[in-house]
Amino acid sequence: MPATTSRRDTRQRRVILELVEHSKAHPTAEEVYRLARKKLPTISLGTVYRNLGLLVEQGSIREVRFDDGVSRFDGHLEQHEHFVCGNCGTVIDLPRALDVKQLTKLASTIGSVTDYKLELTGVCKACGRK
Numbered sequence: 537m538p539a540t541t542s543r544r545d546t547r548q549r550r551v552i553l554e555l556v557e558h559s560k561a562h563p564t565a566e567e568v569y570r571l572a573r574k575k576l577p578t579i580s581l582g583t584v585y586r587n588l589g590l591l592v593e594q595g596s597i598r599e600v601r602f603d604d605g606v607s608r609f610d611g612h613l614e615q616h617e618h619f620v621c622g623n624c625g626t627v628i629d630l631p632r633a634l635d636v637k638q639l640t641k642l643a644s645t646i647g648s649v650t651d652y653k654l655e656l657t658g659v660c661k662a663c664g665r666k
C-alpha cells in the first residue's frame with residue numbers, strides 16, 4: 537500500500553469491500569456508489585471506481601461482465617457459475633458443476649487454456665411468475 541494512504545482511504549475501501557462482499561446482486565460501480573453513500577455521504581463516484589479497481593487488483597473481489605458488457609463486482613471468490621435473467625438482469629450464483637479439468641484436458645489438443653467462463657441465461661422465477 538502506498539505511504540500516502542490515509543485513514544479515510546482505508547475506511548472507504550473497507551466500506552466498499554463490505555458492500556460487495558455482502559451483496560449477492562453483483563452490483564455495478566453505480567450501485568456500489570449508491571449503497572456506499574448511505575454510509576459515507578461525501579464519497580464520490582470516482583473514489584468508488586478507484587477503490588473497486590484496487591480491490592480487484594488485490595484479488596479481494598472479482599470483476600465480472602455479462603451480455604450487457606457492464607462491469608459488475610462479485611465478492612464471492614470461490615469458482616462458481618452465473619445465471620443471468622434476460623428480463624430483469626438479475627445475476628444468480630450457481631455452484632460449479634462441470635468438470636473443468638476434463639474440459640481443459642480436451643482443449644489442450646487445440647491450445648493452452650487461460651480462462652474459462654460459463655454463463656446461463658434464461659428467465660428468473662420472479663419474472664416467470666408475471
Ligand SMILES: [Zn+2]
Binds near residue numbers: 622623624625662
Ligand atoms: Zn428476472
Ligand SMILES: [Zn+2]
Binds near residue numbers: 562610612617628
Ligand atoms: Zn457470482
